[in-house]
Amino acid sequence: MKPRTFRSLSVSLLIALLLSLMPATVYASHNITSVVPNTIVNDVANIITINGVGFSLGAPVVLLNGAALSTTVVNDSVLTATVPAGTAASVYDVIVSNGVLGDADAVCGGCLTVLAPTPIPPPTAPLPFVRPQMVVSATTTKGSVQTNSEFKLHLNLDNAGSAAAYSVQAVLSSTDLVPLKNGGVTVLGTVGSGSNVGFAQPFLVSGQIYGQKIVVVDLTLTYYDSSGASYSDKFTLSITASGGVSSGVAAATSTPTGVKSSQLVITGYSTDIDPLQPGEQFALKLNVQNVGNAKAQRITMIVGGGSGGTSGGTPQPGGVSGGGGDFANFAPVGASNVQSLGDLGAGGAIEAIQSLIVNVSTNPGAYPMKISFSYLNDKNEVVNDEQVITLLVHSLPNLDVSFYQPPGVLFTGQPGPLPIQIVNVGRRSAVIGNVKIESDSGFLEGNTGLVGSLDVGAFFTIDALFTPEQAGTIPLTVTIEYVDDFNKPRTIVKTLEVEVEEMVIEEPTVDPNGGGFEEPVTETFWQKVKRFILGLLGLDSSPPSDTESFPLEEGVVIEEAVPAGGGGGKGGP
Numbered sequence: 001m002k003p004r005t006f007r008s009l010s011v012s013l014l015i016a017l018l019l020s021l022m023p024a025t026v027y028a029s030h031n032i033t034s035v036v037p038n039t040i041v042n043d044v045a046n047i048i049t050i051n052g053v054g055f056s057l058g059a060p061v062v063l064l065n066g067a068a069l070s071t072t073v074v075n076d077s078v079l080t081a082t083v084p085a086g087t088a089a090s091v092y093d094v095i096v097s098n099g100v101l102g103d104a105d106a107v108c109g110g111c112l113t114v115l116a117p118t119p120i121p122p123p124t125a126p127l128p129f130v131r132p133q134m135v136v137s138a139t140t141t142k143g144s145v146q147t148n149s150e151f152k153l154h155l156n157l158d159n160a161g162s163a164a165a166y167s168v169q170a171v172l173s174s175t176d177l178v179p180l181k182n183g184g185v186t187v188l189g190t191v192g193s194g195s196n197v198g199f200a201q202p203f204l205v206s207g208q209i210y211g212q213k214i215v216v217v218d219l220t221l222t223y224y225d226s227s228g229a230s231y232s233d234k235f236t237l238s239i240t241a242s243g244g245v246s247s248g249v250a251a252a253t254s255t256p257t258g259v260k261s262s263q264l265v266i267t268g269y270s271t272d273i274d275p276l277q278p279g280e281q282f283a284l285k286l287n288v289q290n291v292g293n294a295k296a297q298r299i300t301m302i303v304g305g306g307s308g309g310t311s312g313g314t315p316q317p318g319g320v321s322g323g324g325g326d327f328a329n330f331a332p333v334g335a336s337n338v339q340s341l342g343d344l345g346a347g348g349a350i351e352a353i354q355s356l357i358v359n360v361s362t363n364p365g366a367y368p369m370k371i372s373f374s375y376l377n378d379k380n381e382v383v384n385d386e387q388v389i390t391l392l393v394h395s396l397p398n399l400d401v402s403f404y405q406p407p408g409v410l411f412t413g414q415p416g417p418l419p420i421q422i423v424n425v426g427r428r429s430a431v432i433g434n435v436k437i438e439s440d441s442g443f444l445e446g447n448t449g450l451v452g453s454l455d456v457g458a459f460f461t462i463d464a465l466f467t468p469e470q471a472g473t474i475p476l477t478v479t480i481e482y483v484d485d486f487n488k489p490r491t492i493v494k495t496l497e498v499e500v501e502e503m504v505i506e507e508p509t510v511d512p513n514g515g516g517f518e519e520p521v522t523e524t525f526w527q528k529v530k531r532f533i534l535g536l537l538g539l540d541s542s543p544p545s546d547t548e549s550f551p552l553e554e555g556v557v558i559e560e561a562v563p564a565g566g567g568g569g570k571g572g573p
Helices: 002-021 525-536
Strands: 031-036 039-041 046-053 061-064 070-075 078-083 090-097 106-115 134-142 150-159 165-173 177-179 185-191 196-205 214-224 230-240 264-271 281-290 296-303 330-332 338-344 349-358 365-376 382-393 399-403 416-424 430-438 442-445 448-454 459-468 472-483 489-501 517-520 547-550
Touching: 031 090, 031 106, 039 046, 046 090, 046 106, 061 078, 134 214, 134 230, 150 165, 150 185, 150 214, 150 230, 165 196, 185 196, 264 365, 264 382, 281 296, 281 338, 296 349, 338 349, 399 472, 399 489, 416 430, 416 448, 416 472, 430 459, 448 459, 459 489
Parallel strands: 039 106
Antiparallel strands: 031 046, 046 078, 061 090, 070 078, 090 106, 134 150, 150 196, 165 185, 165 214, 177 196, 214 230, 264 281, 281 349, 296 338, 296 365, 330 349, 365 382, 399 416, 416 459, 430 448, 430 472, 442 459, 472 489, 517 547
16 A cells, blocks of 8 residues: 555656646736826716726736726727716725736726715805806707617706806716717707706717616806806706617627727827937937727827817818917927828827937026817717826036146056036036046056036136156046936046157167267256256356266276166266
């Protein structure tokens, strides 16, 4: 029995070892780029749209505070989820889990804020008082209220109050309906006391309402009285559903509310010059993606902001309006700020390039730039999407590093001065940090210093001593440290060159006539000054002879030559 048990255990260990050596399946990661909208009110159910990549793997589900939400997969990069009414007011992490073993959940930290409805403060005017009071007097529908169909909701509103209502605005929203053309917002203007007003709102039934008898629509009215006091009324409307689906099938994939049929988003941007400075011309590269679920046609990009007709209607005569943007800091160069990008299908991406120049009068700072996209959706309606990017403008110091006087020829092994100066040749004062002079071919002394503030045209000098170790053209590296306008440490590196020659030591020569040996005479600086003054006075200013003779005593033998300045030769009896 024991040998059989041992063999069984050995086989089990062998199988476990083979399984551990088998390669594990690695799944593609998925992540979240944005959540739209990122702020909701918890008095009604809200539908949020999660944008990202890699959502088609497995069965993705959106989690909020650990609880799974009703999730719909639109495509590989778009999910929708319903946040139920009554969700506690807080800031939530949005998590997408695809249910695949080995693939970590995608987390968007703090991407959703849930708010409680703002209570309406009681009127502060003493009673009796007058105020406007808007009420819904009638609702009717035109068209079939069924999945994938369009219909119009007609509403009549009465002002039952004793005062006129000013700037009346109506907002309609529903978890099963997508408002068309105006986003569900209608401005009704002024409604007098006892007067009424009517309007119609087109909807697309996007939710799965098969078997439902009613569809709930929320109506929010905001308005003011003559003293400027604000009022807000909320109504819950019940619309009778037609049942079924317009295509004749039993089910249909819902279209996310809050997302247009076509939606262009700038997913990234860059410049070919970094950092940007006043007076520089650069190319702005924009990565544009259609995150909607329908094709965007005849796309026009307007740098600086603009429009192409009226949103939700037929394009107006006169073409695209792109001349009303802000070009005080950045202006187009080589072409206008309007360019055509053609058509872009759902999920498609394109790179757009715009040549711009930074105005020479632009001060350092962060400047927002508006980018508008005007295009036609699948219903040939004009859609205008506007976004903002931010460009950073620096003003880096312009410094000249040179010798304020020629350093002359240096000799190996001998210290020589380096008269270096730093001049501010820019258009504004600069605050400079430390300066350091370095070389790989010698020894430097007094080669560091703190510059400080330099006005325009001002200079800073640093006199270092350089002892070269080799002859030739020796490079010197001057490194200047400073902090830019965005508190980022930067350096300026300049290279200077000096000429170095070998130090020649002349040996004494023996007089060929046997009268002694000749020692080279080295002329000092003060001797040269003396000869210069004698020349000015008309006296003898000729240089001393190259050699001076010293007689040798009889019987003295020269054993070795001694370098100049050595004091003479050694002798023996």
